[in-house]
Amino acid sequence: MDIRRRSLLATPIALAAARAGAQTTSQPTPSGLPPRHETLILENPEGTIRNAGWFNIWTINAGGSYTGLQQLAMDTLWYLDPEHGLDGIWENALAAEPPIYNADFTEMTVKLRPGIFWSDGVEFTADDVVYTVQTQVKNTAMRWGGLLALNVKEVSAPDPRTVVFKLSRVNSRFHALFTVRFNAVWMMPKHVFEKAGDPIRFDFNKPVSLGAYVLHSYDPEGKRFTWQLRDDWQRTTLGRFGKPGPRYVSYIDPGPPDKRVIAQLNHDLDVIHDVAPEGMFTLARQSKTLKTWFPKFPYAHPDPTLPALIFNLQNPMFADRRVRWALALLIDIKAVSMASYRGAATISAIGIPPTGTHPEDYHKPMQEWLAAYEVDTGKRKIRPYDPTLGKQIADMVRPANPDVPTDPALIARAFGYGWWKPDAQAATELLEAAGFSKRGSAWYLPDGKPFTVRVVVEGESRPVMTRAGTMIAQNWRQFGIDARTEVAQGAAMLDRRNAGDFETLIAWSVETYGGHPDLAYFLDSWHSQYVAAPGKPQAPRNYQRWANPELDAIIEKIRRISFDDPKVVEYGRDYVKLAVREMPTIPLMAYNVFTAMDETYWTGYPTIEDPYTDPVPNWGNSRYMMVRLKQRQA
Amino acid sequence: MSASVPTEQVPELAAEPRPTGQRRAGSYGAYLRRRLLQFVVVVFIGINITYVITHATPIDPVEQTISAATSFGSTSPEAIATMREALRALYGTGDNPVEQYVRFWRRVAVGDFGPSLSAFPTPVSVLVGRALPWTAGLLVVSTAISWVLGNLLGGLAGYYRNSTTLKLTGILAMAVHPIPYYIIAFVLLIVFGYLWPVLPISDAYDQGMRPGLTLDFVLSMVRHGFLPVLSLVMAGIGGWFIGMRSLVSNVVTEDYTLYAELAGVPRGKILRSYVMRNAIAPQITGLAMSLGAIFNGAIITEQVFGYPGVGSLLVAAVHAGDYSLVIGVTTVSIVAVSAAVLIVDLLHPLLDPRVRAG
Numbered sequence: 001m002d003i004r005r006r007s008l009l010a011t012p013i014a015l016a017a018a019r020a021g022a023q024t025t026s027q028p029t030p031s032g033l034p035p036r037h038e039t040l041i042l043e044n045p046e047g048t049i050r051n052a053g054w055f056n057i058w059t060i061n062a063g064g065s066y067t068g069l070q071q072l073a074m075d076t077l078w079y080l081d082p083e084h085g086l087d088g089i090w091e092n093a094l095a096a097e098p099p100i101y102n103a104d105f106t107e108m109t110v111k112l113r114p115g116i117f118w119s120d121g122v123e124f125t126a127d128d129v130v131y132t133v134q135t136q137v138k139n140t141a142m143r144w145g146g147l148l149a150l151n152v153k154e155v156s157a158p159d160p161r162t163v164v165f166k167l168s169r170v171n172s173r174f175h176a177l178f179t180v181r182f183n184a185v186w187m188m189p190k191h192v193f194e195k196a197g198d199p200i201r202f203d204f205n206k207p208v209s210l211g212a213y214v215l216h217s218y219d220p221e222g223k224r225f226t227w228q229l230r231d232d233w234q235r236t237t238l239g240r241f242g243k244p245g246p247r248y249v250s251y252i253d254p255g256p257p258d259k260r261v262i263a264q265l266n267h268d269l270d271v272i273h274d275v276a277p278e279g280m281f282t283l284a285r286q287s288k289t290l291k292t293w294f295p296k297f298p299y300a301h302p303d304p305t306l307p308a309l310i311f312n313l314q315n316p317m318f319a320d321r322r323v324r325w326a327l328a329l330l331i332d333i334k335a336v337s338m339a340s341y342r343g344a345a346t347i348s349a350i351g352i353p354p355t356g357t358h359p360e361d362y363h364k365p366m367q368e369w370l371a372a373y374e375v376d377t378g379k380r381k382i383r384p385y386d387p388t389l390g391k392q393i394a395d396m397v398r399p400a401n402p403d404v405p406t407d408p409a410l411i412a413r414a415f416g417y418g419w420w421k422p423d424a425q426a427a428t429e430l431l432e433a434a435g436f437s438k439r440g441s442a443w444y445l446p447d448g449k450p451f452t453v454r455v456v457v458e459g460e461s462r463p464v465m466t467r468a469g470t471m472i473a474q475n476w477r478q479f480g481i482d483a484r485t486e487v488a489q490g491a492a493m494l495d496r497r498n499a500g501d502f503e504t505l506i507a508w509s510v511e512t513y514g515g516h517p518d519l520a521y522f523l524d525s526w527h528s529q530y531v532a533a534p535g536k537p538q539a540p541r542n543y544q545r546w547a548n549p550e551l552d553a554i555i556e557k558i559r560r561i562s563f564d565d566p567k568v569v570e571y572g573r574d575y576v577k578l579a580v581r582e583m584p585t586i587p588l589m590a591y592n593v594f595t596a597m598d599e600t601y602w603t604g605y606p607t608i609e610d611p612y613t614d615p616v617p618n619w620g621n622s623r624y625m626m627v628r629l630k631q632r633q634a
Numbered sequence: 635m636s637a638s639v640p641t642e643q644v645p646e647l648a649a650e651p652r653p654t655g656q657r658r659a660g661s662y663g664a665y666l667r668r669r670l671l672q673f674v675v676v677v678f679i680g681i682n683i684t685y686v687i688t689h690a691t692p693i694d695p696v697e698q699t700i701s702a703a704t705s706f707g708s709t710s711p712e713a714i715a716t717m718r719e720a721l722r723a724l725y726g727t728g729d730n731p732v733e734q735y736v737r738f739w740r741r742v743a744v745g746d747f748g749p750s751l752s753a754f755p756t757p758v759s760v761l762v763g764r765a766l767p768w769t770a771g772l773l774v775v776s777t778a779i780s781w782v783l784g785n786l787l788g789g790l791a792g793y794y795r796n797s798t799t800l801k802l803t804g805i806l807a808m809a810v811h812p813i814p815y816y817i818i819a820f821v822l823l824i825v826f827g828y829l830w831p832v833l834p835i836s837d838a839y840d841q842g843m844r845p846g847l848t849l850d851f852v853l854s855m856v857r858h859g860f861l862p863v864l865s866l867v868m869a870g871i872g873g874w875f876i877g878m879r880s881l882v883s884n885v886v887t888e889d890y891t892l893y894a895e896l897a898g899v900p901r902g903k904i905l906r907s908y909v910m911r912n913a914i915a916p917q918i919t920g921l922a923m924s925l926g927a928i929f930n931g932a933i934i935t936e937q938v939f940g941y942p943g944v945g946s947l948l949v950a951a952v953h954a955g956d957y958s959l960v961i962g963v964t965t966v967s968i969v970a971v972s973a974a975v976l977i978v979d980l981l982h983p984l985l986d987p988r989v990r991a992g
Contacts, residue, residue, distance in 0.1 A: 033842030048942070050761055050950065051753035060703045060721075061754040141720035143703050146713035200724070201755050217842070220764075221942050224841045255836055255940050491693045491955030494701040499692070530711035537697055537718075539711030540704050 032217060033250075034226065040246035040602055040629065042617040043260060043273040044068075047253045049222030055207040055215070057186055058135075058142050059200045065183070066618035067218070067225035068251045072626070073119075073209035074186040075237055077110060077129075077178040079621060082304050082356050082514030083611040086241055086624050089357070089515035093237040094124065094187065094210075096161075099175035101562070108174050110163045117235040119209040122191050126157030131190035133165075135199050142200060144185045147177055172562055173520050180620040181304075181513050181521065211623065212238040213249060226250040244626035245602065251617075264290075264598050271605075271617050272596040276463060277342045280594040291597040291605045293615055294414050296403035298344030301615055302355035302590030304514030306348060307465055309455070309472060309586040310505045310544045314534045317445065317453075317503065324583040325375055326430035327453075329384060330479050331472055333419040334393055336588060340468035343397035345589040347390055347416035351579040352572070353590045354416050356514030361569050362576060363417050370418065373580060377426050378433030384426065387418035413608070416589065424479055443480045452482040456502040459487035468588060469506035498537045500545060509541045509585060514614070518568045520558050523575060527555045546584040554578065604628040662983060673976045680968035681961075685738060688957035689731075695751040696721045698955040725751060738961075747962035752954035758962035761947060766966070768838055769943035772859060773932055776866035777924050783867070784874025785917055789910045791875070792882025793901075804879065811872030819865045819938045826861055834858050836940030862939045866932065870924075874917065881913035888912075915982070922978040923971070 033039075046064045054063030057070060077095040085091060092098065094116060100109040116124040133155045136145040151174055154166040167174055177185050188199075189208045196202035206215055213227035227249045233239050254260045254269050261279045263269035265287055275283075280299050283290050293301035309331075311318040318324055337345040348354040349370060352362045370385040394411045398404040405411055428438070435446030443451040453476060457469035469485050476483035488496050496502050511522050525540060528547035532538040538545055558571050579585075595615045597605040606615045606625060613624040699721055700714055722728030726737065726748075741748055747758035787807075791800040810818070826833045839845065839854040885891060886909060894904045933945035944963055951959035 032844055048946075048950075050750070050947070051756040054753075054756065059754065060699050061750075061752055062756075063753075139720075140716050141724045145720065146715075146717035147710055149716055150710060150713045219841060220845060221838065223837065226842075252841070259836065259940075490953035491698050494698060495693050495955070498697050498701065501692075525711055539714040540701075 034216065034228070034248040037601055037631065038246065039226070039248040039250055040270050040626075041250045041252060041268065042068075042271040043254050043269060044225070044251040045273040045618055049225075049253075052218055052220055052222035052225075053205050054203045056199075056202055056204040058144070058188060059202075060141075060143050062200075062203070064222070064225070066251065068213065068227045068249055069207065069225075070183055070186065070620050071211075071251075071617070071623050072213035072227045072249060073207055073211045073215070074620070075116075075210040076180060076184045076186055078175065078184075079180040080513050080516055081612075081621050081624070082181065082614045082619070083606065084357075084515065084613075086612050086627070093180075094129075095178075098564075101172065101174075105170045105172040105174070106167045108165045108167065110165075110178075112161045112163065113237065114161060115235060116210070116237060117232060118189050118191075119214045119230055119232075120189075120192075122189070122208075124187070124210060125160040126163045127160070128187050128190045129163045130155050130157045131194065132185065132188040135188060135193065136185075139200055144177065148185070151177070170559070172559060173518075173524070175563070176521065183620050210236065212236045212244055212626065216248060223253040224250055225252075238623060238627060241624070241627040245604070245629035245631055246626060249626070264596055267598055267600040270598050270600075270602055271615070272594075273617055274593045275596060277344050277594060280344075280596060281342070283596050287596075287598065289599040291599050291603075291607065293595065293606070294608050296405060297397065297401040298341065298346070298414055298592065299596075300341075300344055300346075300592035300594045302346040302353065302592050303614070303616065304353045304355050304358070304512045305508050305591040306351065306353040306510040307468065307506060307508045307588050307591050308351075308510065309469075309588065310502075310507055310509055311585060312500055312502055312504065312545065313547075313584060314500060314545050315503055317451075320434040321582050322378070322430040322434040323436070324586070326427040326434075327476065327481075328420050328583055328586045329423045329427045329430070330475050330481075331420070331586065332422045332475055333389055333588070334396060335475065336468050336471045337393050337415075338396070339471035340464045341589070341592055343393055343401075344592060344594075345393070345416070346414060346592060347393070347419050347589045348587050349385065349417070349419045349580075350576045351510055351585065351587050352519070352576060353510065353512055353514065355590050356512075357517065358512065358514065359413065359417075361517040362572065364412070366573060366576060367417060369577070370580070375426070375430075377429035379429045382423065382426050384420045384423060385418055386421035389419040389421070390415040390417050422475075427479065438480060441480050442482065450482055451480075452484075454503045455483060455485045456488050456493070456496060456505045457485050458493050458506070459489045461489045461493075464592075465506045472506075497543050500532070500534060500536075500538055500543075505543065507543065508591065509543045510587070511541065516563075517572055518558075518563050519572045519575060520555075520563070520568075523555055523558065526551060528552050544584045546582075548578070548582060548584075550578055551575065599632060601632055602629045603632050604630050665983070666980060669976055669979050673972050676972050677969055680972070681742065681965050684961050684964045684968070685735070688960050689734075691955075691957075693955035693957075694727075695955050695957060696725060696727055699725075699751060699754075725749075742965065747965070748958050750951075750956055750959045750962075752951065752956035752959065758958050761959060762944065762962050762966055765942060765944045765947045768941065769932065769936070769945065772862055772935070772941065772943065773866070774925065775859070776863045776870065777921070779863070780867045780870035781874055781917070781921050781924070784871040785878045785910075785914065787871075788875040788878025789882050789905065789913065792879040792913075793886060793905050793909055795883075804875070807872040807875040810868060811876065813869075815865070815869045816934055816938065818868050819935065822861050822865050822868075823938070833861050835861060838942050858941075862932075862935050862941050865939075866935060874920075877920070878913060878917060881916065882909055885909045885913045919978050919982075922974040925974055 044064065044066050046066050049064035049067060051063055055069055056062040057065055057074065075094055077093060079091040079093050081089045094113055096111045096113040112126055118124060133148050133152055136142045137149045137152055140146050140149050151167055151171055152165055153168045156164050158164060187210055192208050193199050193202065212230055212233040214230050216226040216228035218225045229244055229247050233244060238244065254263045257275050257279050260269060260272045260275055261282055264272055264283060284299060292299040311324060333347055337343055337347060346354050350362065350366065352358050354363055367387055371387055373383065373385055374381045375384050391411050394404050394415045405414060431443065436451060437444050445451050455469045455473045457466040459466055473483040473485050497505060497507060512519060513521055522541050526542040526546060530539055531542060531545050531547045554571050554574050558568065561567050593616050597615060606613050612628060613621045696718055700717060726734065745759060749755040750758050750761055753761060787803055791804050794800055823835050834857055838858050839851060843851055843854055845851060891904060891908050894908050933949060935941060936943045936946040948963045951963065
C-alpha cells in the first residue's frame with residue numbers, strides 16, 4: 001500500500017480506514033464471496049438497501065435499483081448511449097430494429113430480436129412486452145404505470161416477434177419510454193409475474209434475469225449484491241458484443257467518501273461512483289492504477305445534466321428578464337468553478353450540458369452567435385459573452401495541477417468554452433432600468449422593499465452544489481443584494497423544489513440524452529401546459545415554472561418531427577437562443593461525476609479517449625463496460 | 635436521608651402507623667394501577683405527538699416517491715398526476731385525516747405500522763425488527779459493561795478515598811467524561827484502524843458471510859462490534875463512575891456506616907452491604923432509563939462505524955420523508971422508555987424498603 005501519510009492527515013477517517021482496509025486484503029476471502037481476481041467491485045450510490053430481499057424494480061422503492069439489478073439483470077428494447085456507444089450511440093437491444101411509426105405518430109411497431117432467453121431458460125417473446133405494458137397500465141402506482149396508461153390505447157402481439165402499440169394520442173417520442181438513457185421501462189418476465197398475484201407486492205426474489213448476469217448472492221443487511229455471469233450469456237442482448245470480462249460483479253455500499261477513497265487505494269473497490277473533488281485529487285496523487293474519464297485534471301465525467309441557478313419565475317421579483325440578466329452578470333464563474341469543483345468544472349453558458357455529443361451540436365457551432373449576442377442595458381448595448389473563460393479557468397488551476405491540458409480543443413472539452421463576464425456596471429444599469437434602486441450600499445425593489453434573495457442549497461448532501469450556491473450568494477452580496485443561502489436536504493429539498501417554495505435554487509431542470517441532439521427528453525416537460533399554479537406541485541422538470549409562448553411553439557415543432565429528423569438540432573438551437581435571451585435559469589456547468597476506476601484487477605474502462613459509454617456505474621448503459629473489461633494479467 | 639433521620643425529629647413520620655401486610659398489599663395494588671394508567675396515558679400521548687408532528691410536516695411521502703421514480707427516467711407531467719393519485723390510494727394518504735388517524739390506531743393496537751414508504755411494501759415492523767437486535771445487542775452490552783465497571787470503580791473510589799490507583803482512575807474518568815462521543819469514536823478509528831490495525835472499522839460482520847449461529851459468524855460479529863462497544867463504554871463509564879463516587883461519598887458519612895465501622899464490621903462487608911447497597915438505587919433507575927433509551931438507537935455510533943441498527947434506520951426514514959417508519963421507530967422507543975420507567979417504579983418499593991408505595 002502506498003499511502004503518503006502527510007497528505008492523508010487532513011482526513012482522519014481516511015487514515016483509519018486505510019490500514020484497516022490493508023489488513024482486510026491480507027486476510028483470506030470470507031466465505032461466500034467469489035474470488036477477488038474474478039470480481040469487479042463497484043460502488044452502489046444508493047448506499048445500504050433496507051429491504052435487500054426485494055428485486056421488484058417495477059414497484060417504486062421495492063428494493064434497490066442500482067445494486068446491479070438495472071445494470072446487469074434488466075433489459076429493454078433500445079439503448080441510447082450518453083457517450084458514443086459500443087457500436088454507435090443507438091443500440092437495438094431487445095428490438096431488432098429502430099421503432100417503426102405510422103405517418104401521424106399514433107402507432108408504433110416493434111420487431112423483436114430472436115434468440116433471447118430469460119435466465120431460467122424461458123424464451124423472451126412479444127408476450128412479455130405486452131404483459132409488461134398491460135400490467136403497468138392496470139397498476140398506475142407502478143414505476144412506469146402512469147406513463148404507459150397515458151400513452152397506450154392498445155398493445156398487441158400479432159406474432160412472437162412483433163409488438164404493435166396503438167397510442168392514445170400523437171407521440172413521436174413514445175419509443176423513449178423503452179429507450180435507456182439512464183433507465184427505461186424494463187421488461188417483466190410474464191411467466192413469473194403472472195403466477196405471483198399482486199405485481200406490486202411481489203418481491204421477485206430470486207430475480208429472473210434478462211441480462212448477461214444472474215444474482216449470485218446478497219447481504220441481508222443490504223450492503224453487497226453480487227452477480228454472476230450467466231452460462232448462456234450469448235443468449236442475451238449483450239452477447240453479440242462478446243463475452244463479458246468479469247465473471248462476478250459486486251455492487252457495494254463502501255461508506256462515506258473517505259472510506260471510498262481508501263478502499264480504492266487498497267484495491268478493494270474497483271469503481272467509485274462519485275467522490276468529492278478533494279478525494280479525486282488524493283487518488284490522482286497517490287494511486288498508480290487510477291483511471292479517470294479525463295486522463296488529467298479535471299478527471300471527472302460530465303453527466304448530461306446541467307446544474308443551474310433556478311429562478312422561481314412565479315415570484316414577481318424575477319418577472320423582468322433584465323433582473324435575471326443582472327443577476328447573471330454579477331456571477332464570477334471562475335470563482336464558482338473554484339469554490340464548487342476546485343476548478344474541475346465544465347462550464348456552460350447555454351442551457352445544454354457540455355457533454356457527450358452536445359459540444360459538437362450546440363456549444364461549438366454557437367460560439368460565434370454567443371460572441372455577437374448583445375444585451376440592452378437601457379443605456380447601452382453590451383456583448384456579455386467571454387469565450388475565453390474556460391481557458392482562463394484552466395490557466396488558473398494549472399500552477400497547482402501541471403497536468404492540466406494546454407490544447408485549446410481539450411480545454412474546451414474539459415473546462416467548457418466561455419461564459420458571461422462579470423459586469424457590475426451593466427448589472428446596475430439593468431436593475432435600474434427594471435425599477436430597482438440602490439440606497440447607500442443596499443439595493444431595493446421597485447416597491448421600496450429591500451432586495452433580498454435566498455438561494456436554496458442541499459447542504460452536506462450535495463457539497464459541490466452547495467459551495468456553488470454559496471459563492472453566487474457571496475457575489476450578489478458584494479454588489480449590495482441581501483443574498484443568503486438556505487439549506488434544505490433530502491426530502492425537504494425535493495418538497496420545496498416541487499412545491500415552488502423557493503426564490504432561487506441550485507439544482508438542475510435540464511437533462512438530455514448526451515449522445516443525441518434531441519432535447520425532447522427534458523424540453524417537452526417545459527411546455528406551458530404543464531406549469532402548475534403557485535403552491536401546487538410542479539411536475540419534473542420545469543422547476544423554474546417558465547411559461548413562454550415562443551418556447552411552446554418550439555416544443556410543438558419538435559413534437560411534430562421524428563426523433564432522428566435533422567431539424568431537432570435547428571429547433572434545439574432555437575431553444576438555446578430563446579433561453580439566453582430570457583435567462584429563465586442561469587446555467588452553470590455540467591454535473592461532473594468523479595468516477596474513479598482502478599486498474600489493479602481490470603482494464604478497459606471507458607475514457608474520453610475511448611468513450612464507448614458513460615463510466616458512472618449506476619447508469620443502465622454501464623453494462624457495456626462488462627464486455628470491454630479485461631482481467632489484468634499478473 | 636430518611637434512613638438516618640431520627641424519627642423523633644419528624645413527628646408526622648413517627649406518627650404514621652406501620653402498615654400491616656394486607657394494607658401494604660392493598661396500597662401497592664393501588665400504586666400499581668395508578669402507575670399502569672400513567673404508562674398507558676404517557677404512551678398514548680407520546681405516540682399522538684409523533685403522529686401529529688410527522689403528519690404536520692410539509693414533506694409529502696407521495697411526492698418523495700414520485701421524485702424517486704422520476705429523478706432520472708423519462709417522465710411526463712400528466713403521467714405524474716395519474717401516478718400521484720394511484721400512490722395516494724396505495725399509501726392511504728388520500729383519505730380524510732380522521733380515517734387515517736383511526737386506521738393508524740387500529741394498526742398500532744396490533745403492532746402493525748403499515749408498510750414503509752421508502753422500502754415499500756416491506757412492513758415497518760419487519761424493518762424495525764431487523765434493526766433492533768443489532769442496536770439492542772450493541773447497546774445492552776456497552777451499557778452493561780459501562781454500568782458495572784463505572785459503578786464498581788466509582789463505589790471503590792468513593793469508599794477507599796486514599797487509594798492512589800483509584801484516585802488516578804477518578805482523574806482518568808473525569809478527563810474522558812467531557813470529551814464528545816464522536817471525538818472518542820474517531821480516535822478509536824485512527825488508533826485501531828490505522829496506527830494499530832487489528833480491528834475492522836465498519837459493518838456488523840464480514841461482507842459475504844452468511845449470518846447464522848456459527849462460531850465463525852459470532853467471532854466476526856464480536857470483532858466488528860468491538861470498536862463500537864469500546865467507544866460507547868469509554869463515553870459512558872465516566873458518568874456512572876462519577877455518579878457512584880458521589881453517592882458513596884454521601885453514604886460513608888451516614889451514621890449507620892460509622893456505627894458499622896465502630897462496631898468492627900469488616901470493610902469489605904460495609905462496602906457491599908451498607909454502602910453500595912444504599913447508593914445503588916438511583917443508579918438502577920439510571921440503568922433502566924439507559925436500557926429503555928437503547929431503542930432510540932445509537933445514531934452517531936451507527937453512522938461512524940457503518941453499523942446497522944435503529945439509529946441509522948431512523949435517519950434514513952427522516953431523509954426519505956417515510957413517516958410510517960419514523961412513527962414505527964419512535965413508537966418502539968416511547969414504549970420502551972415508558973416501560974423501563976414503569977418497571978423501575980414498580981420494583982423500587984419491593985427492592986428498597988425506604989420507598990413506600992404512594
